[in-house]
Amino acid sequence: MKCEGEKTYPEAGSCPVCKMDLQPMETENSKELSDQDISEESIFNLTSKWHTEEGNEIQLEDLKGKTLVMVMIYTSCKAACPRLVADMRNIEAQIPEANLDDLRFVLVSIDPKIDTPERLKAFAKENMMDGEQWTFLQGTESSVQEFANVLAVKYKKISPIDFSHSNIISVFNSQGELIHQQEGLGVDNKETVEAILQLTQGQS
Structure with a gap:
């Protein structure tokens, strides 16, 4: 999970500093997977x-x-x-x-x-x-x-x-x-x- 700036936290919830809701991070791996997807017909x-x-x-x-x-x-x-x-x-x-x-x-x-x-x-x-x-x-x-x-x-x-x-x-x-x-x-x-x-x- 990610707050504003570069701070990250392992669990969902709100940031203990700014109290804003934490946003899930998109990993590079998940981006690569979506690019490499092939259909069931392939x-x-x-x-x-x-x-x-x-x-x-x-x-x-x-x-x-x-x-x-x-x-x-x-x-x-x-x-x-x-x-x-x-x-x-x-x-x-x-x-x-x-x-x-x-x-x-x-x-x-x-x-x-x-x-x-x-x-x-x-x-x-x-x-x-x-x-x-x-x-x-x-x-x-x-x-x-x-x-x-x-x-x-x-x-x-x-x-x-x-x-x-x-x-x-x-x-x-x-x-x-x-x-x-x-x-x-x-x-x-x-x-x-x-x-x-x-x-x-x-x-x-």
């Missing part, structure tokens, strides 16, 4: 740990502060995933360079046993997706399933090396809240690009 509430293509261990909250464009793929996929990758690169090509600083493209593997960080890094280079704005993530089977549930992505192993899966590109704001989803392969991504531009211009 993917940053997921506490699972992931490995990037560089082998670094991160949590999703480490991606906070940038607009995120996220998709779930696996590197040995010969059908849908190459087209999803092409869609992601097509979206990137439509974003002005000035907006790329506020943007991160994140590709999450649904096949964590095969898609090691080393394999993801090689895949990134092969597909010219090894710039700073690209991140590939390998999780555990349970963290991948949890993340897929949040994105409403369904996937199922149909052979030792193949999965059937949803083809959804998701856009999140800098606080990890889902803003837009694009479903399908090779579809018109005008709305997705517009959502990204609005978010990245807002952060600049």
Whole structure:
């Protein structure tokens, strides 16, 4: 509790000197907490740990502060995933360079046993997706399933090396809240690009 001037007192009541009511102090910690709050809808509430293509261990909250464009793929996929990758690169090509600083493209593997960080890094280079704005993530089977549930992505192993899966590109704001989803392969991504531009211009 605080009186006028710099005197403070541990309990509520009135000041023994000036008799005025004491005012509660706002601590720096409480200010910091309010600045760092994330909503219940944020993917940053997921506490699972992931490995990037560089082998670094991160949590999703480490991606906070940038607009995120996220998709779930696996590197040995010969059908849908190459087209999803092409869609992601097509979206990137439509974003002005000035907006790329506020943007991160994140590709999450649904096949964590095969898609090691080393394999993801090689895949990134092969597909010219090894710039700073690209991140590939390998999780555990349970963290991948949890993340897929949040994105409403369904996937199922149909052979030792193949999965059937949803083809959804998701856009999140800098606080990890889902803003837009694009479903399908090779579809018109005008709305997705517009959502990204609005978010990245807002952060600049």
